[in-house]
Amino acid sequence: MKSGKQRREEIKAKRLVRLRAAQAPNPFMPSKAVPLGAMAADPAQLAHNNTYGLLPSFYIDTPFVCKNCGAQEIWTAKQQKWWYEIAKGQIDTRAVRCRPCRLLERARVEKARRVSQAGMALKIEKKKNGENRNTNNNG
Ligand SMILES: [Zn+2]
Incomplete structure (x- = not known):
């Protein structure tokens, strides 16, 4: 305060x-x-x-x-x-x-982007595996 x-x-x-x-x-x-x-x-x-x-x-x-x-x-x-x-x-x-805050903000955004992209990749990977399992079950 x-x-x-x-x-x-x-x-x-x-x-x-x-x-x-x-x-x-x-x-x-x-x-x-x-x-x-x-x-x-x-x-x-x-x-x-x-x-x-x-x-x-x-x-x-x-x-x-x-x-x-x-x-x-x-x-x-x-x-x-x-x-x-x-x-x-x-x-x-x-x-x-200011410049120091700009650099901090840039690092923060880049880190958030990396986390988000890693999460998306994991999701896609899981989906792919799930679909493969389904085809195997069907066949
Ligand atoms: Zn500042």
Whole structure:
């Protein structure tokens, strides 16, 4: 259980992030100008997005709070350009976890996938054996 003071600090930190985001230039506003410290977007590399909405004209360092550990992080313009234009991330996706939490989450998902696939393989194997037994009984 968090104390009232801890909770207040968290609320204050989140409010600060929201305030900064509200003051930051909006990359989705149609404009040719790229603000200081921002990186221009390449529309050709964003063509994989089949959105009816606007695509960003630039990327700018964006603060966010890690959803797992609450760390205050910056999603840099360079990282955003990589994510949207090289990794072909969907345009409505955002950074939600800090790097250590992202690595932990990736390991967790991979482990869960391995367990699930092992379970499926076992199920298929059992089914196969069961069918073989049935054919033997019939024959
Ligand atoms: Zn984190």
